[in-house]
Amino acid sequence: MARYENRPRPTVGYNAPTTNNTTYDSPSPTYDDKDSDKKDGSDRELALGQQATIEEGSGQEKFKRLSWPALTICLIVEAIALGSLSIPSAFATLGMVVGVILCLALGLIAIYTSYVVGQVSLRHPEVGHYADAVRLIWGRFGYELTSTMFVLFLVLLVGSHTLTGTIAWVNIVGNLDICALVWSAISAILLFFLALPPTFHDVAFLGYIDFVSIIAAIMITIIATGIKASDATGGLSAVDWSVWPPPDTTFYQAFLSTTNIIFAYSFAVCQFSFMRELHTPKDYVKSIWALGLIEIFIYTLVGAVVYAFVGSKVQSPALLSAGPLISRIAFGIALPVIFISGAINSTVVARFLMDRAFKNNESIRFVHSSRGWMVWIGLIAVITLISWVIAEAIPFFNALLGLISSLFISGFTFYFPALFWFKLVKVGKWNKGLKNISLSILNGLIFVIGLIVLGCGTYASVADILSEYKGGSVRGSFTCSAKGY
DSSP: OOEETTEEOOOOOSOOOEETTTEESSOOOOOOHHHHTTSOHHHHHHHHHHHHTSOSOGGGGGGSOBOHHHHHHHHHHHHOSGGGGGHHHHHHHHOHHHHHHHHHHHHHHHHHHHHHHHHHHHHOTTOOSHHHHHHHHHHHHHHHHHHHHHHHHHHHHHHHHHHHHHHHHHHHHOOTTSOHHHHHHHHHHHHHHHTOOOSHHHHHHHHHHHHHHHHHHHHHHHHHHHHHHHHSTTGGGGOOOOSSOOTTOOHHHHHHHHHHHHHHTOGGGGHHHHHTTBSSGGGHHHHHHHHHHHHHHHHHHHHHHHHHHHGGGOOSSGGGGGOHHHHHHHHHHHHHHHHHHHHHHHHHHHHHHHHHHTTTOHHHHTTOSHHHHHHHHHHHHHHHHHHHHHHHHOTTHHHHHHHHHHHHHIIIIIIHHHHHIIIIIOOSOTTSHHHHHHHHHHHHHHHHHHHHHHHHHHHHHHHHHHHHHHHTOOOOTTOOOGGGO
């Protein structure tokens, strides 16, 4: 996800039939208390994974081809974007020690909450998207609430990638006389075409290009800033990075930087959607460990090394600190990750809307006919257009995205998975054995973290919006001036 200047920037299945919010077509397996201690968890997971691979119908066959490496790539595409280069600026606000600790701790929490999300998917094969899972614990109200959160958040993310693309084109071309709306329109068109493949298996091959793109942009930034620091007077020893947060750091600035790191690990929001197409559902564990460790390594390395090379003056994204020429090259190399990572959010939203609107029409739902393709293409076009209009129309869009992210990611990454564990995953009472007690405490802490992110993140984002207006940095709606980017 693309996020700049300590603000987000360019970075449901079908309705599970219910009766009184308690009965489902595919109920979760139950275990007799007296036998639960004798059952091995891995055996239960294997059995559930095998159950989840049963085909729902011939129309879904092409949607069950995703291998775990391909799932990892889809998660990487959704999770790691140009916003990873905003981590050094977060380090500049938080200090080296706090920045490293947060990258490690939040990364491990994200891996665990994604593991819980996967367990829910295995136990409830009828769950197609995040809102379906929340329906299991909060009924129809939870389903509708989470559906709105899910669609709004991902549509705004597509808009953020439109703006990221505009910024990239402006920096690459370097001609401020060209109307910025031209670059914005080009970005939206690219996002539209890249979102057209209807299955995540079809999208996965683009993920390899995406991953190479972001790694190359990161390496160029690290090498360029390192050389620049070495050639400066005093060398690396003269760089003014600090171990702890600077004395003048305010609470809202510190928490806004913390949310930069939190949002960088928010891959659980699309995990249900991706897992629905997984050929062997139990293999998801390999994917989340692979993604989680890759993210921890990239974010910690980029944050610490670039901050150590540039110091307190590091810009966001960090590639702007590499010098004008290198920045233009890096932006050019980063174009695939900007648009591929943005487009996959459109695909996820469109799949959710198709599943909900056409649950009884497989030819349209699974894009198996000309009519299905017409609906799919039209839906992608509408999503892209709405995203572009919102991003250009709202003058404080980036700060607004920070507010929406605080309201939503706090749930998708923290308190919803904690509630899932208590309501849908836990076997037996919370105090039955050391394992249940330990996991109950862990999930309780994660729930509290979610509430803190919800409250403090919302406060920090509102303070940031007010600060933008006070500082006069709010751009105009549908501005043609490239200087505004």
